[in-house]
Amino acid sequence: MAKTNATTTSSSSYQSDMGLLLVFFPQHNKFHSTNSQPSPSLKTTYSNNNLILSKAQFTLSICALLFFITLLLFTLSTFEPSISNITPRSKTRILLSQNTASITKRDHLSRMNENVTYHALQKMGTLYRRGTRAMNDLTICHVADEIDEHDFRLFVRLIHRSGLTAKSDVVFLFSSPSISDSFAHVIQQENNVFFSLISLHRELPNSESNFNLSLFYTNKKLEMAETVWGKRIRSNLSKVEEREGELPGIESGGLLLSIGSVLSFDATELDPENSLAGFLDRVPLSLRRWACYPMLLGRVRRNFKHVMLVDVKNMLVLKDPFGSVRNRSPDSVFLFANKNSGKTRSKTQERVNSGVIIGGARGMRHLCNAVVVEIVGAAMQHRKKKSPVSDSVILSQLTRNEFMRKGSNNNVNFITSSESIPEASSLVGRNSGTPTSLLNxxxxxxxxxxxxxxxxxxxxxxxxYMDSSVYRDC
Incomplete structure (x- = not known):
């Protein structure tokens, strides 16, 4: 009887185990079609089922591992990367192909300013270089459409070497976005060369060159006001020592590299309606620029004390020319005589050279507003005659306008030089082509x-000079 019970218990145990296998492996259902005892091959089948179960568990483990790895990667991908060294709104432009196998110390400053551009002001313009501090002077250079890259590069290079950018921000005004884009690489390349030039002269301070490095460094206790151009930096940079190592050229001992910002606008941004188009059949930039100045100068009216307007095509700036107006009233406007004005006394002849005008910010704003009005009036008078309108003639007429001199709200203190701006040919012709006669x-x-x-x-x-090592066209 005991034996019979043991057999029954064993059979029940087998049936219970195989019942569990029926759930996972229905293909073996043939072993339990009846209530009879298991067949002789049951032991082998059970061993095979254990092997299959082990493989299934291994497969499930692999799947679970892959699932958790995928989940981990997805979680990590949701974290924002560190942006301490990346500026928002940046637009990378690869401008110079450098030899990465040989990077010297003097390339450090140019690499820091090589690739990034920003909006200059209120989502307008292009900021190629953000200055180290706010400047009192503003230089606006209008670029004629017919100028070629050769002449434009010479102007930009000389304005860097002149020392003007040590105390002034520089704005280039183009007629259209396409013209602006075509010259953008020249501006950026010359910015980079300028920093290489500074690094070169820091290493060799006693070098023979007409480039005066000391103009760009100051140890004065200046207020570290932030430049108006570009996005504001939300950090406390009021002390020179706190900025050491963060900006290019700041050395121990409180010496600050003083450089202005370099940026550009096009006329479609500052004068989107082309205000003079209804009065003139063709509006060249030499005239349209006067409709652009009021908007630009109006938006930065509290940021600059002096303004210079200069023609890129016809003029070259070799030294800082703001010295003639820095000690004068804000209403003063300094004008140069036209080179042909000495040959005639007729009031109808051009007397004022419109290529360079320097003055206090308030006087320059009033002058620009008055010139726009006068251009419209002249266009109406010349419409029937179809004769061109000249801003030089208009400026000459304004200098004799008593209302401009004594008006209560728009008075301008005109200071007209009796000397004209010298021509390059006259200087080199008298001195057998000596370069010193030009650069003085x-x-x-x-x-x-x-x-x-x-x-x-x-x-x-x-x-x-040794400067040739930083210029590729030497």
């Missing part, structure tokens, strides 16, 4: 037929 002047006029003369003479001097 703050501003020179290229003239109609001597662009090659000025370029050859100036390039010869630049490339005769």
């Amino acid at each position: 002047n703050a501003i020179i006029e290229r003239g109609a037929d001597n662009n090659d003369i000025s370029y050859v003479i100036i390039k010869k001097q630049i490339c005769s």
Whole structure:
């Protein structure tokens, strides 16, 4: 009886185990079609089922591991990367192909300013270089459509070497976005070369060159006001020592590299309606610029004390020319005589050179507003005659306008120089082409037929010094 019970218990145990296998492996249901005792091959089958079960468990483990790895990667991907060294709204432009196998110390500053551009002001313009501090002077350079890259590069290079950017922000005004884009790489390349030039002269301070590095460094206790251009930096940078190591060129001992911002606008941003188009059949930039200045100067009216307007095509800036107006009233406007004004006394002849105008910020704003009104009036008078309108003639007329001099709200203190801006050809012709005669002047006029003369003479001097190592065209 005991034996019978043991057999029954064993059979029940087998049935219970195989009943569990029926759930997971229904293909073995044939072993339990009846209530009879298991067949002789049951032991082998059970062993195979254990092997299959082990493989299934291994497969499930692999799947679970893959699931958790995927979940971990997805979780990590949701975290924002560190942006301490990346500026928002940046637009990368690869401008210079550098030899990465040999990076020298003097390339450090140029690499820091090479690739990033921003909006300059209220989502307008392009900021190529953000200055180290706020400047009192503003230089606006209008770029004619017909200028070529050769002449534009010479102007930009000389304005860097002149020392003007140590105390002034520089704005380039183009007629259209396409013209602006075509010259953007020149501006950026010359910015980078300028920083390489600074690094070079820091390493060799006693070098022979007309580039004065000391103009760009100051140890004065200046208020570290932030420049108006670009996005504001939300950090406390009021002390020079706190900024050491964060901005290029700041050395121990409180020496600050003082450089202005470099940026550009196009006329479609500052004068989107082309205000003069209804009065003139063709509006060249030499006239349209006067409709752009009021908007630009109005938006930065509290940021600058002095303003200079300069023609890129016809003028070259070799030294800082703001010295003539820095100690004068905010209403003062300094004008240069036209080179032909000495030949005639007629009031209808051009007397004022419209290529360079310097003055206090308030006087320059009033002048720009008045010129726009006068251009409209002149266009109405010349419409029937179909004669061109000249801003030089208009400026000459305004200097004799008593209302402009004594008006209660728009008075301008005109200071007209009896001397004209020298031409490059006249300077080199009298001195057998010596370059010193050119570079001793703050501003020179290229003239109609001597662009090659000025370029050859100036390039010869630049490339005769150690500075040639930073210029690729030397």
